[in-house]
Amino acid sequence: MARAFTPKVLTANRLLEGDVIYYSANGDWVTSHDDALYLTDEVQANELLAACSKLSEYLVGAYLANAALEDGKPVPTHFREEFRTRGPSNYHHGKQAEV
Amino acid sequence: MYSYNEFDKDFIQTRVKQFRSQVERRVDGSLTEDEFKPLRLMNGLYLQLHAYMLRVAIPYGTLNSQKMHVLADVADKWDKGYGHFTTRQNIQYNWPKLKDVPDMLQALADVEMHAIQTSGNCIRNVTADHFSGAAKDEIEDPRPTAELLRQWSTDHPEFAFLGRKFKFAVTGSETDRAVIKAHDVGIQVVKNAAGEIGYKVLVGGGLGRTPMIGKVLREFLPREDLLPYSEAIMQVYNALGRRDNKYKARIKITVHENGIEKIQELVEERFIIQREAFAGYDQELFKDIREAFAAPDYLKAPTTAFDEAVNSDPIFRSFADTNLFEHRNPDYAIVSISIKKHGQTPGDATSEQMRVMADLAKEYAHDELRISHEQNVILPHVHKSHIPAIHAKLREHGLATANIGLISDIIACPGMDYCALATARSIPIAQQIATRFDELKLEHEIGELKIKISGCINACGHHHVGHIGILGLDKAGVESYQITLGGDGSENAAIGERAGPGFSYTEIVPAIERLVGAYLEVRTSADETFLETYRRLGSAPFKAALYPETRVAAE
Known part of the structure; x- marks a missing residue:
């Protein structure tokens, strides 16, 4: 039996700044995980990921990251992805300080 | 310079x-x-x-x-x-x-710096003892040798696409402050029975997922043979080293799989051929390089200001006890500046702190600074009379922490706060340990204790050679920290022994506290360091402190 698909968000880093970005429901790329498109369909997720190869002038290192839904918003399920939503934890700087 | x-x-x-x-x-x-x-x-x-x-x-x-x-x-x-x-x-x-x-x-x-060969499968930045040229126990300054190796290895076409990265370290002292035994090639300046200076060459050391202590490839290599011999090592590695599996591609695995005798035989064979290609130009170059590393013109002045400060100022005395090291000139000292104030990120310096250290070096320390592999900054040549003024300036900028070699002088890799390869965080663990032992006011009582933390198996934080090593792993989606005991990065290098099951992010600092508490209980006196106690008693009392529930179950 095929393994059940774990919901995902599509994420990458911006080519010029290196910032963490997510593919949003509006079809653009945003820095907030809250606004990421919550992908529950494996075929759609893989198609969107494949399409990133055409965005090489905009982004780097696209991949699908596991997510869950909480209060209607996608949240990361792994601590690595959680860190990527806000920045380093050693002191308050990076993305969390800019928001 | x-x-x-x-x-x-x-x-x-x-x-x-x-x-x-x-x-x-x-x-x-x-x-x-x-x-x-x-x-x-x-x-x-x-x-x-x-x-x-x-x-x-x-x-x-x-x-x-x-x-x-x-x-x-x-x-x-x-x-x-x-x-x-x-x-x-x-x-x-x-x-x-x-x-x-x-x-x-x-x-x-524009100031002769670059980022070349700081990545990739090539010969990386050559490291050396951070007390080079200043240490009292040194046979000679290892930096000219390191510079010769740097020039030889930079953009060397034959070694631009090795099977894996390759690291050299050089020391000029018997006391190893450059962890040469954990490098692909470790070079120690030595003197033979005839009083000639040459090199002891070690090969096949390294940390990472398969930690190994380097083995002696040559007890004494004449100075003029360094480059042809290094070239022979690289050629043997390039030909014999595995390329089928990146985890088996370092020279430590080549040495392990083929045996040191076989590697010795092959290197010596190649060396005979390579030596013919070197007509002595490298030694001419070496002479010029050595001149650039001449000792500074030492100041001749009384050191009374230093003695007075030691006797009258307890904060200065504490700094002098931990952060100063013996210089070859008795009127001088080596000053270690800790960039590990309790609770700060080990190794981070603000631009303001960098400028303060630069200005102090310019004014008082013959314009020289060093970065240590232990992530601190060194002023290698300071006349003792200037140290009180330096200390006062350092205090104004959060740089006077008296903790060199103590429990809060922790090596920590960037870990998952920055690094894409990391499996767990390491910096916050270092911050919490330093803060906790500062609160307990125990760190001077504990004495010399090197904690080293890596956020993944690649071991950039050198955890294998920490007296206490901490390795952060991802265990089923949760950060988990494994403790190793008894590691040593000195001339008596040893790989730490795994203590047992890992601890969670919230459990690891209390576990370290129990471990250190056990040491304080079982040491013979304040003079017996953690590592000495571990070597005398083995891991049993420390494991009992780390895993009290296991002891209860066994009883």
Whole structure:
């Protein structure tokens, strides 16, 4: 039996700044995980990921990251992805300080 | 200090121009990421978790005030106002923008600095004892040897595509402050029975997922044979080293799988051939290099100001006890500046702190600074009469922490706060341990204790050679920390022994506290260090403290 698909968000880093970005429901790329498109369909997720190869002038290192839904918003399920939503934890700087 | 010749200058400037053009082509779409990635890595530019990271080489950890000022300027102009000094004596900037990197490299090139060979499967930045040229126990300054190796290995066409990265370290003392036994090749300056200076050559050391202590390849190598012999080692490794599996590709595995005798035989065979190719020009060059590392003109002055400060100021005395080391000139001392104030990120210095250290070096320390692999900054040549003034200035800038060699002087890799390879965080663990033992006011009582933390199996935090090593892992989606005991990065190098099951993020600091508590209970006296106690008693009392529930179950 095929393994059940774990919901995902599509994420990458911006080519010029290196910032963490997510593919949003509006079809653009945003820095907030809250606004990421919550992908529950494996075929759609893989198609969107494949399409990133055409965005090489905009982004780097696209991949699908596991997510869950909480209060209607996608949240990361792994601590690595959680860190990527806000920045380093050693002191308050990076993305969390800019928001 | 060594200054570039015209060839070096042209090479670095040309590299910046080439990289500028490569970045432009990447941005305009002429280069894909797959094409661009090896080019950026050759110039020290990584993509990390939250941003790009630029790793700048500081050959054998040696800087002058001008270079340190530029490192500070780069941090302010193109990064977030700080830099991170690493266990390879390099500096990393954590937030550069791709388009700015050519300008950063240009600013660095203008003061003879670069990021070449700080990444990739090539010979990396050559490291050396951070007390080089100043240590009392030194046979000779190892930096000219390191510089000769740097010149030989930079852009060496035969060794540009090795099976894996390759690291050299050099020491000029019997006391090993450069962890030479955990390097692919470790070189120790030695004197033979005839009083001639040469090198003891070790090979096959390394940490990472398969930690190994280096083995002696040659007890005594005449000085003039260093480059042909190094070339022979590299050729044997290049031919014999595995390329089928990146985890088996380091020379430590080549040595392990073939045996040191076989490697010795092959290297000696190659060496005979390589030696013919060296007509002595390298030794001419070496003479010039040595002149650039001549000792400074030492000041002759009374040291009474120092003695008075030691006797009258307890804070200064504490600093003098932990942060000063014996210099070859009895009127001088080596000053270690801790960039590990309790609760701070080990190895981070703000641009302001960098400028303060640069200015102190210029004013009081013959314009020399060193970066240690233990992530601190050293003023190697300080006349003792100047130390009270230096200390006062350091205090104003959060740089006077008296903790060198103590429990809060922790090596920690960037871990999952920055690094894309990490499996767990390491910096916050270091911050919490330092803060906790500062609260307990126990660290001077505990004495010498080296804690080293890595956020993944690659062991950039040298956890295998920590007296207490901590390895952060991802255990089923949760950060988990494994403790190793009894590691040693000195001339008596040893790989730490795993203590038992890992601890969670919230459990690890209390576990370290129990471990240290057990040491204080069982040591024979305050003079017996943690490592000595461990060697005397083995791991049993420490395991019992780490896993009290197991002991109860066994009883």
